Structure formats: structure tokens, C-alpha cells
Amino acid sequence: MMKRTPLLFLAALLIVAALLPGCRERIVYTGAGDWLLLAEDPDDGNVPYNAHYLYVDADFSDGILEFKVQTYASIPNAVFDVQFAVLLDTDQNPATGLSSSNADDFIPPFDPPNDIGADYMVFVGIDTTTSGRQNENYVFGWDTTGQGGWSIEAEPVSLPYQPTNEDSVKGGVSLSALGNPSQIDVVAIMLCDPYNFTDRYFDHIPDLNEGHVTIDLDNGSVAQTPSQSAGVTINLNSGRRVSLITGKELILEEAR
Numbered sequence: 001m002m003k004r005t006p007l008l009f010l011a012a013l014l015i016v017a018a019l020l021p022g023c024r025e026r027i028v029y030t031g032a033g034d035w036l037l038l039a040e041d042p043d044d045g046n047v048p049y050n051a052h053y054l055y056v057d058a059d060f061s062d063g064i065l066e067f068k069v070q071t072y073a074s075i076p077n078a079v080f081d082v083q084f085a086v087l088l089d090t091d092q093n094p095a096t097g098l099s100s101s102n103a104d105d106f107i108p109p110f111d112p113p114n115d116i117g118a119d120y121m122v123f124v125g126i127d128t129t130t131s132g133r134q135n136e137n138y139v140f141g142w143d144t145t146g147q148g149g150w151s152i153e154a155e156p157v158s159l160p161y162q163p164t165n166e167d168s169v170k171g172g173v174s175l176s177a178l179g180n181p182s183q184i185d186v187v188a189i190m191l192c193d194p195y196n197f198t199d200r201y202f203d204h205i206p207d208l209n210e211g212h213v214t215i216d217l218d219n220g221s222v223a224q225t226p227s228q229s230a231g232v233t234i235n236l237n238s239g240r241r242v243s244l245i246t247g248k249e250l251i252l253e254e255a256r
Contacts, residue, residue: 038056038224039224041205047193052069053069065178066170067188071168083126084190086124086186087188088122088186090120091181094117097117097118099116183218
């Protein structure tokens with residue numbers, strides 16, 4: 001009878017876990033190589049592969065923050081069919097960087113990062129032009145002097161992952177490129193079908209106007225902060241050919 005006790009104890013733990021779905025959503029890792037859930041996004045896209053979950057690699061000790069977006073359906077070709085931008089507020093000051101208050105000051109306007117002031121952007125994607133690829137898999141910093149906007153190139157994206165016919169896209173940034181902050185406020189935006197100028201879809205994670213997530217690097221924890229801040233209407237019919245995520249002017253191919 002004593003030999004069965006460990007098995008009975010394990011079975012009891014599994015039953016408790018099944019009855020606590022909220023715990024399973026938040027604690028989704030057991031060690032290095034696993035993922036910590038940051039936010040869940042509703043299935044509200046114009047394309048089936050809109051964003052579902054946003055994760056960060058649970059291991060903060062390697063000096064790299066790796067982010068993953070998981071979609072509701074498989075992405076046909078993640079290199080061309082999505083642009084994944086993770087917006088990072090490293091000083092936790094909504095008055096600095098890209099925010100809802102200055103997003104419409106550029107042509108075309110940037111999509112606002114909910115209620116944060118984004119100082120850096122991890123951009124997993126490309127802008128395809130007649131002269132080749134631009135802005136491909138790069139980390140950008142916000143520049144309020146020089147050219148303005150995302151004109152500071154910090155470093156290439158770490159570990160970019162853009163598969164075919166799978167449901168996730170990944171990319172990371174070194175903590176040293178961000179100034180080694182102890183806490184970071186995060187909002188992600190996934191642009192679905194970016195070269196369809198009439199039906200492309202900007203998907204905020206957390207959802208538009210629903211706040212941000214804070215990563216506490218010292219404690220290895222995350223917390224979501226809701227918000228009701230006003231959004232900014234994005235003009236998708238601008239005559240200028242500019243990347244709607246990086247803001248850099250392009251000469252886009254008519255079709256690919």
C-alpha cells in the first residue's frame with residue numbers, strides 16, 4: 001500500500017491542476033526554455049491567423065528577452081504575411097517615446113502602443129521594396145532629436161523565427177541594448193497581411209486600449225495593467241509609401 005502513495009499524490013495534483021485553469025494560464029513554465037504568458041488576445045482579426053497569446057522566455061538570466069506571439073491559425077508564410085512588433089517602455093514613463101499622444105504626428109501615423117511610451121521596438125518582419133528588403137528583423141530605438149521616430153537602429157533581432165505554416169513568430173533583444181532595465185512595460189502589435197493595403201489588420205496585445213504588461217526582471221514575474229486610454233485613428237490611405245510600423249519611407253512593390 002505504501003508503494004502506491006506517490007502515484008495517488010500525483011493523481012491528486014493533476015486533478016487540482018485541471019480544476020484551476022487560471023493558474024495554468026499564468027504559470028506556463030518550469031525552467032529554462034519555457035515560456036511565461038504575458039497576455040491573451042481575443043479572436044477579432046480580419047485574417048484567421050490573428051494574435052492569440054503573447055509570451056516571453058521565462059529565463060531572464062541569459063541577458064536576452066525573447067518574445068513569442070502565438071496565433072489562432074497557421075500563418076502561411078511568416079516572413080511576408082505578418083510583421084510582429086514588441087514595443088518596450090524601458091523607463092516606464094508614458095511621456096517618453098512613442099505614445100498615444102504623439103502617434104499621429106507622423107505621416108502616416110504610427111499605431112499607438114496603448115497606454116505606454118515605447119522607447120524600443122523589437123521588429124520581426126520585413127518591408128519589401130523594389131530595391132530589396134528593408135527594416136528586416138531589427139531592434140529600433142525612439143529618436144526625439146535627429147530624424148525622429150524609430151530612426152535609431154539598436155541591434156539585429158536575436159533568434160528571429162518566421163516559419164511557414166506554423167502558428168508562432170519569435171524574436172528577441174539583448175538587455176544591454178535596452179540599458180539593462182529592472183522593469184519593462186510591454187505592448188505588442190502584429191500587423192497581419194501587411195501588403196494588403198485595404199484589409200491589413202493591426203492586432204494589439206493586450207487588445208487596443210486595454211493596457212500593458214509589466215515584466216519584473218529582478219523578481220522574474222509579470223503583471224498586466226488594464227487601461228481605458230484613448231486610441232488614435234490610423235490613416236491607411238496615405239499617399240506616402242511608408243512602413244506603418246517603422247515609419248521609414250519605402251518604394252513598395254505593387255505585388256509580390
